[in-house]
Amino acid sequence: MVFSISTDELYRRIEQGEPIFILDVRNTDEYSNWKIEGRNVQSINVPYFDFMEDEDKAVSQVPKDKDLVVICAHQGSSAYVADVLDRRGYRAVYVQGGMAAWGNTxxxxxxxxxxxxxxxxxxxxxxxxxxxxxxxxxxxxxxxxxxxxxxxxxxxxxxxxxxxxxxxxxxxxxxxxxxxxxxxxxxxxxxxxxxxxxxxxxxxxxxxxxxxxxxxxxxxxxxxxxxxxxxxxxxxxxxxxxxxxxxxxxxxxxxxxxxxxxxxxxxxxxxxxxxxxxxxxxxxxxxxxxxxxxxxxxxxxxxxxxxxxxxxxxxxxxxxxxxxxxxxxxxxxxxxxxxxxxxxxxxxxxxxxxxxxxxxxxxxxxxxxxxxxxxxx
The missing domain is CATH 3.60.15.10 (Ribonuclease Z/Hydroxyacylglutathione hydrolase-like)
Known part of the structure; x- marks a missing residue:
């Protein structure tokens, strides 16, 4: 079962300095322009369409030893990717409302x-x-x-x-x-x-x-x-x-x-x-x-x-x-x-x-x- 995290909870963890690893599945230009950052925040960008075109290749770019927070623009794509990762044994949650919600937190x-x-x-x-x-x-x-x-x-x-x-x-x-x-x-x-x-x-x-x-x-x-x-x-x-x-x-x-x-x-x-x-x-x-x-x-x-x-x-x-x-x-x-x-x-x-x-x-x-x-x- 795939779980989600609210933007309020995500901010609380970032503010408290918890290590956060974000998988951002938006397009590369969107990720380059605006992404979630913080003191102990790491992130990588593997676009959603990469998962659609070649799931094995896309998944291989994601570290398996991390607790992953998956985010997209609104939620749908990240929920899909989190489910893919969950079925493959990864620990992943997706962000409720995506970057749109993050921008209004x-x-x-x-x-x-x-x-x-x-x-x-x-x-x-x-x-x-x-x-x-x-x-x-x-x-x-x-x-x-x-x-x-x-x-x-x-x-x-x-x-x-x-x-x-x-x-x-x-x-x-x-x-x-x-x-x-x-x-x-x-x-x-x-x-x-x-x-x-x-x-x-x-x-x-x-x-x-x-x-x-x-x-x-x-x-x-x-x-x-x-x-x-x-x-x-x-x-x-x-x-x-x-x-x-x-x-x-x-x-x-x-x-x-x-x-x-x-x-x-x-x-x-x-x-x-x-x-x-x-x-x-x-x-x-x-x-x-x-x-x-x-x-x-x-x-x-x-x-x-x-x-x-x-x-x-x-x-x-x-x-x-x-x-x-x-x-x-x-x-x-x-x-x-x-x-x-x-x-x-x-x-x-x-x-x-x-x-x-x-x-x-x-x-x-x-x-x-x-x-x-x-x-x-």
Whole structure:
């Protein structure tokens, strides 16, 4: 009998550092573009059609001394291959829902739990996308709302709070923001910088230097940090936590080329890094909106690090010569863009809407919002 594993359970095992061996049976180009990775994750790619064309040859490429986790795009092919392997004496399970489910798997982990306020990080593990839910005195703030709207309303119900403010740091290119939808459902206010060019209904964030939720314990200072986009913002919470959007990552900086103005926006990024960010203390904790690998998770499962540590290992943040910085950033931008990023931008801008199935299709794949990535230690 062939068993399956949920994406939640698979993530739990990866996060805890368990050895995982994945047999990915998607086409080779799909595997090369986006696959499951982690600290102790190994994977090989033997496409499903290889099993169909020559089962013996395909099976011979699979190690028999491993506990195998078989995955495909949605589930059907991996269930078939797992059954083939099971009949041949291999130990194999298949992943429920495949990579489509992996891309929609969320993990909630506390960053701050104090009597007067709480800050949670929401990790969309298959996409490397991060969102935040913070609350105090019965009122909540959502930052970078991801696709699972129900997750935020369920968190509000769980903690007995009302969502009052919903913030996007910029116009996202790698995932569809549900800020407007969540605002309509909860009656909260959705905020975005006007210079991002959105056609949806929002409250201009540039009007505010500070937002409060509940009381002063959750004071969100709006910090203009252009570079990834011209209207990129960061949110400084309690003078301690920098929710940095796509401006600063644990392992890199936001790429400035997704709007077709790489050099111009790199100028802004320089001003942000050596102006706004340089003024922040080394002990400020950076909480970004994306991450590139499991190496960026700390021992509590949170994607975070001090600004001092990030500065120390990211050489470009020491490159004070303006022109050298700009040239380095522009030259380091990868030719690989976030999948379907023009359509995702258009949806977030309010040009058109799509149903859930089409949204899943457009969001499938990794985020690629970082430039000059430096590995986390």
């Amino acid at each position: 969320y993990h909630v982990v506390p960053v701050v739990e104090e009597p007067d306020w709480t800050l949670l990080q929401i990790n969309r593990v298959g996409k490397g996308c991060l969102s935040y839910f913070m609350f105090s005195k019965g009122e909540a703030v959502v930052v970078e709302p991801l696709r699972n709207v129900n997750l935020y309303t369920e968190l509000a119900e769980k903690y007995g709070v009302t969502i009052r403010h919903i913030l996007d740091s910029h116009m996202h290119a790698d995932h569809i923001s549900t800020g407007p939808e969540l605002a309509a459902r909860t009656g909260a206010t959705y905020y975005l910088n006007s210079s991002e060019g959105s056609k949806v209904r929002f409250e201009p964030l540039e009007k505010y230097e500070k937002l409060q939720s509940g009381n002063i314990e959750v004071e969100v200072l709006v910090v203009k940090t252009p570079g990834h986009t011209p209207g990129s913002l960061s949110f400084f919470v309690n003078q301690k936590y920098l929710l940095s959007g796509d401006t600063i990552f644990v392992g890199g900086l936001g790429r400035p080329d997704l709007g077709g103005k790489a050099r111009e926006w790199a100028e802004d990024l320089y001003d942000t890094v050596f102006g706004k960010v340089a003024a922040l203390a080394d002990d400020v904790i950076v909480l970004p909106s994306h991450y590139a690998s499991f190496a960026e998770l700390n021992d509590k499962g949170v994607v975070a690090d001090t600004l001092g540590n990030i500065r120390s290992r990211n050489e470009i943040m020491h490159l004070a010569d303006r022109q050298r910085f700009i040239e380095t950033v522009v030259e380091s931008d990868s030719a690989l863009k976030p999948p379907n990023y023009l359509d995702v931008l258009a949806i977030n801008r309010g040009d058109f809407q799509v149903d859930a199935a089409r949204a899943d299709e457009l969001e499938m794949g990794p985020n690629r919002c970082a430039a000059h990535h430096a590995a986390a230690s």
